Amino acid sequence: MFAAAIFDMDGLLIDSERPIMAAWIEAAHTLDIELSHSQYLQVVGLSTVESEQILASLLGGPEAYRHAIEHVRRYLQLERADGSPLFPIKPGAAEFLSALRERGIRCAVASSSTRRQIEACLGSLGLLHHFSAFAGGDEVARAKPDPALYLLAAERLGVAPADCIAFEDSENGARSALAAGLRVVVVPDLKHPTEAITGQAFHVLESLHDAVPHLPHWFPPAPAEKLA
Structure with a gap:
């Protein structure tokens, strides 16, 4: 786990x-x-x-x-005419983050976007409270696929990289996490990673909806006070 x-x-x-x-x-x-x-x-x-x-x-x-x-x-x-966010939440993301929070699992973001962009974007969508740590592209010397972002995120969580699962959509992101020593779950978006990457992945999923059933196998159960 x-x-x-x-x-x-x-x-x-x-x-x-x-x-x-x-x-x-x-x-x-x-x-x-x-x-x-x-x-x-x-x-x-x-x-x-x-x-x-x-x-x-x-x-x-x-x-x-x-x-x-x-x-x-x-x-x-520009805002969308109907008032909806320009960058909506991906399917399953809110559900999966809530499930992780219920289990008491610490979460972080490791993104090539700047730290300010990360916090502004996730804050506008009501997702910021799910995360204990952030690592932005402006905080490291080398971008993905270098492992620096994932190493920084794991350090800020206070967890060894080998004890973390990374969730990535891009090939460079997956390479970054693998180089940092994390297991990687690939959820492809616009561009499907190569077989070389999917072959090294812990899992390849269609969406974060599909990650929810894996929670009992990937992460320990919530502490007793969480279940009360």
């Missing part, structure tokens, strides 16, 4: 990858460039620096990239 759970955020807890992809495709249209889904998927799971380099190349250079990212920022600041 495991003592803690560490989660990626984008594409795993929140459905952010699709709106962000839509924003970049629309930004490319303003430059009279057709940016396809498959082209955009090249940057999913990469660091900010790597993503910038690829997108600048696809859009025609640094100046075009600067124009596009300003459009993306404006797009992502």
